[in-house]
Amino acid sequence: MTVFLTLVVIALFGITLWQMSKILKLSQAKTDNSQVANDKDNNLQGKLMLAFVIFLYLLTIYCFVQYDSYFLPESASEHGVDYDRLMLISMVLIMIVQILTQGLLHFFSYKYRGKKENKALFFADNDKLEFIWTIIPVIVLAGLIIYGLFTWTDIMNIDEEDGDPLIVELYAYQFDWRARYSGEDNELGKANVRFIEGINTLGLDVSDTYGKDDKITNELHLPVNRKVIFKMRSQDVLHSAYMPFFRAQMNVVPGMITEFAYTPTVTSDEMRNSEFMVEKVATINKIRREKSKKLVAAGDEALEEYTFEYYLLCNKICGVSHYNMQMKIIVESEEDYKAWLKTQPTFGEQLSAQASN
Amino acid sequence: MSVTQGDNHDHDHDDHGHHKETFITKYIFSQDHKMISKQYLITGLIMGIIGIAMSLLFRMQLAWPDHQFTIYEILLGKFGEDGIMDPGIYLALVTIHGTIMVFFVLTAGLSGTFSNLLIPLQIGARDMASGFLNMISYWLFFLSSVIMVLSLFAEAGPASAGWTIYPPLSALPQAIGGSGTGMTLWLVSMAIFIASSLLGSLNYVVTVINLRTKGMSMTRLPLTIWAFFVTAIIGIVSFPVLLSAALLLIMDRSFGTSFYLSDIYIQGEVLHNQGGSPVLFEHLFWFLGHPEVYIVLLPALGITSEIIATNARKPIFGYRAMVASILAIAFLSTIVWGHHMFVSGMNPFLGSVFTFTTLLIAIPSAVKAFNYITTLWKGNLQFNPAMLFSIGLVSTFITGGLTGIILGDSTLDINVHDTYFVVAHFHLVMGISALYGLFAGVYHWFPKMYGKMMNKNLGYVHFWITAIGAYGVFFPMHFVGMAGLPRRYYTNSNFPYFDDLTDTNVLITIFAIFAAVGQLVFLYNFISSIFYGKKAVQNPWKSNTLEWTTPVEHMHGNWPGDIPHVHRWPYDYSKTNENGEYVIAGQDFVSQIIPLQEGEEEMHH
Numbered sequence: 001m002t003v004f005l006t007l008v009v010i011a012l013f014g015i016t017l018w019q020m021s022k023i024l025k026l027s028q029a030k031t032d033n034s035q036v037a038n039d040k041d042n043n044l045q046g047k048l049m050l051a052f053v054i055f056l057y058l059l060t061i062y063c064f065v066q067y068d069s070y071f072l073p074e075s076a077s078e079h080g081v082d083y084d085r086l087m088l089i090s091m092v093l094i095m096i097v098q099i100l101t102q103g104l105l106h107f108f109s110y111k112y113r114g115k116k117e118n119k120a121l122f123f124a125d126n127d128k129l130e131f132i133w134t135i136i137p138v139i140v141l142a143g144l145i146i147y148g149l150f151t152w153t154d155i156m157n158i159d160e161e162d163g164d165p166l167i168v169e170l171y172a173y174q175f176d177w178r179a180r181y182s183g184e185d186n187e188l189g190k191a192n193v194r195f196i197e198g199i200n201t202l203g204l205d206v207s208d209t210y211g212k213d214d215k216i217t218n219e220l221h222l223p224v225n226r227k228v229i230f231k232m233r234s235q236d237v238l239h240s241a242y243m244p245f246f247r248a249q250m251n252v253v254p255g256m257i258t259e260f261a262y263t264p265t266v267t268s269d270e271m272r273n274s275e276f277m278v279e280k281v282a283t284i285n286k287i288r289r290e291k292s293k294k295l296v297a298a299g300d301e302a303l304e305e306y307t308f309e310y311y312l313l314c315n316k317i318c319g320v321s322h323y324n325m326q327m328k329i330i331v332e333s334e335e336d337y338k339a340w341l342k343t344q345p346t347f348g349e350q351l352s353a354q355a356s357n
Numbered sequence: 358m359s360v361t362q363g364d365n366h367d368h369d370h371d372d373h374g375h376h377k378e379t380f381i382t383k384y385i386f387s388q389d390h391k392m393i394s395k396q397y398l399i400t401g402l403i404m405g406i407i408g409i410a411m412s413l414l415f416r417m418q419l420a421w422p423d424h425q426f427t428i429y430e431i432l433l434g435k436f437g438e439d440g441i442m443d444p445g446i447y448l449a450l451v452t453i454h455g456t457i458m459v460f461f462v463l464t465a466g467l468s469g470t471f472s473n474l475l476i477p478l479q480i481g482a483r484d485m486a487s488g489f490l491n492m493i494s495y496w497l498f499f500l501s502s503v504i505m506v507l508s509l510f511a512e513a514g515p516a517s518a519g520w521t522i523y524p525p526l527s528a529l530p531q532a533i534g535g536s537g538t539g540m541t542l543w544l545v546s547m548a549i550f551i552a553s554s555l556l557g558s559l560n561y562v563v564t565v566i567n568l569r570t571k572g573m574s575m576t577r578l579p580l581t582i583w584a585f586f587v588t589a590i591i592g593i594v595s596f597p598v599l600l601s602a603a604l605l606l607i608m609d610r611s612f613g614t615s616f617y618l619s620d621i622y623i624q625g626e627v628l629h630n631q632g633g634s635p636v637l638f639e640h641l642f643w644f645l646g647h648p649e650v651y652i653v654l655l656p657a658l659g660i661t662s663e664i665i666a667t668n669a670r671k672p673i674f675g676y677r678a679m680v681a682s683i684l685a686i687a688f689l690s691t692i693v694w695g696h697h698m699f700v701s702g703m704n705p706f707l708g709s710v711f712t713f714t715t716l717l718i719a720i721p722s723a724v725k726a727f728n729y730i731t732t733l734w735k736g737n738l739q740f741n742p743a744m745l746f747s748i749g750l751v752s753t754f755i756t757g758g759l760t761g762i763i764l765g766d767s768t769l770d771i772n773v774h775d776t777y778f779v780v781a782h783f784h785l786v787m788g789i790s791a792l793y794g795l796f797a798g799v800y801h802w803f804p805k806m807y808g809k810m811m812n813k814n815l816g817y818v819h820f821w822i823t824a825i826g827a828y829g830v831f832f833p834m835h836f837v838g839m840a841g842l843p844r845r846y847y848t849n850s851n852f853p854y855f856d857d858l859t860d861t862n863v864l865i866t867i868f869a870i871f872a873a874v875g876q877l878v879f880l881y882n883f884i885s886s887i888f889y890g891k892k893a894v895q896n897p898w899k900s901n902t903l904e905w906t907t908p909v910e911h912m913h914g915n916w917p918g919d920i921p922h923v924h925r926w927p928y929d930y931s932k933t934n935e936n937g938e939y940v941i942a943g944q945d946f947v948s949q950i951i952p953l954q955e956g957e958e959e960m961h962h
Binding site for chain 2: 056102196235238
């Protein structure tokens, strides 16, 4: 693949050099040395404009076909379905406009390339035309705005009373994440960085009884089809909790608690075995095996085989290891989730375990 | 100078040009707007070389993260030991690249150069309202450039919190090395830069309002001047807010205040700060940051309007709509800043408001794009290099602008926010577009600046390399972003999920190197044309505007005799009488200084 891409670039460079030499030859042959474009230049450049828009179309097609597997798979959250639909509508719309306007722009450049005997049309104004291309964007954008705003309000309307949402705290610090489950009472205990001491790394208020049954973990397990409300807290600088498969993102801001909520609908297993993901992971593992061969030849360890897991990434520049601040997310059935949660110690247990040491 | 002078202000500068000029007053501390514009251009180009070189370094790191490059060690010293780039210096490169390109190249280098050159020349003035302030403005810019470059040599590295310098990362040296001396120098440099920009902008506004020659009504101004004028106004409105943001940050850093800081535990220590909010900084920063996009872009659009009309040999289509669009964009640009903050934790209702205003801005932008396309229709297009770059600008402005519809929608922003999709979007719509505007301007007004012509064939080569390179870099980048790859990652190889993006990253980097090499053609052409270029004629592009009525040789005061009066708008290209003959027989353009001919009708003024 890389070889092919490199060849394409080399070929393009070659064409440029060839054109360059051609242009230089042309310029030497004639006596016109004014450095102002003449008919010959206009002719060549006009044709190149047409060639360029073809290049642009080919590039577009190439990218959509070749990078098809780059697009994220179908959303693993409830609101993500709306998100994806809005994205599709917007994408189709802008691609239509893109193809039409780029076509016109470059085609006109080609068609009306200057000739000495030609006369340009003195055409300075046309209220009707201008009205048309003002009103069309107005209508289209109004539609997009209204659709977008409805979706936005739905996503951002976080109601703790509605249904039985799970409340989880996401805690960010340079350079890792922690999750805090609210325990039996589904109520997070109070916390502040000023309480951080020893094993109390999240700064829970030990005098707050709500906090005693909280569970602090370094993996995020979520039961499928139950709404989860994230309360986010940062210990030091800005971070951003980015969960691309769930179409979810919110900044984590020191000094305040930010929120985001969604309902996961696809378990990790289902996603792993989806057609898209099987194919994607196979491609990735093929690449990794090839890399491993080189590594082993050089005396290094081979790369591990990759299996898909959902992840949460930090998406706000936060320091030197920003690029490696991630947490695993596992979406599983209610029973599996409960079984896992049972194995995790509560904050109260952690404290007394330490006290008894 | 005052408003009341009216007619007779033509004469009171006539004795200019007879001053005894020394080398220092002519080339260094010059108060002549033409010399100052050249100073801006050359300083901007030098900063541009630094900025682009930085981008090549971090693109190489992204494409070949496991590879060791000796060039890192040569250029980055201890941060590139054994040819391995330090993750901290990667962030610093990204930060300084952004800062330099946005402020030093595209604000000062583009707007500074062409506002200075063209405002007096195109409105028919002897010079700026205050030549002295203008000189101060340039030298403050120069000083800030020097400090910014010096900051690269700070012991713990230059500022590395991203060009948006969000606190607390930028406020706490404990959080990242670059937030020590490097960040202090960054802030000092930017404070001086803002002072420079304000002095410049005030001067531009006063000059456009007061010093127009007789007959040059606002509706006869070339679109370049409209663009520079409105740009200067939004600069005056928004830059002071960045200064306040920077001042508060300086206080948080040095004097223990808590404007942006609260509840922080770092390096095993709780900081005393309480009650501040980083979101406040984000609001203040983007109150400048968003208009800044248009401060960069509007001058480029003004320049291309002028160049497209001249080279299409047609009037710009919908002059009044173009002016209205500039005004609408300028106004809207000051009330859309929140679209950078949809997921910052601010109230989601605000997100709805900002979505609304943001998508509104697409309307005047669309009008401008359509008007450019219509200007080409049935023209007699003269493909000078400046024209190619102008058409290129329209193309990248459309491509980059369209993805703005996705990013401006708060819902869709959730999942593409801060990914490479954003990087691709803003590089096309403001970075590449504004650079094209800069190049178009240089090719078009080079004869006015240096009295020489640039080599057109080298210009063509430069354009095609740049055009292919720019799309080659930024078009595939959208798809990398759609994969959910965050920006500002030192390497993507820590997530196996992104392993299949490596080829594309390599492709992007190869295109970037290809495009950067193409810029050497421009540099060679620029420098050699200054010394060995063909001597220019007075009006090489057969243009209507006033600057082409001045002599090729520069003189202080611009016109040897009286300042010419203006009798028509600047876009009478290929205007014909009822019998189908050109208004002036045998010539398809009518300069603004030519009175209406017998039986000629004036365009709506």
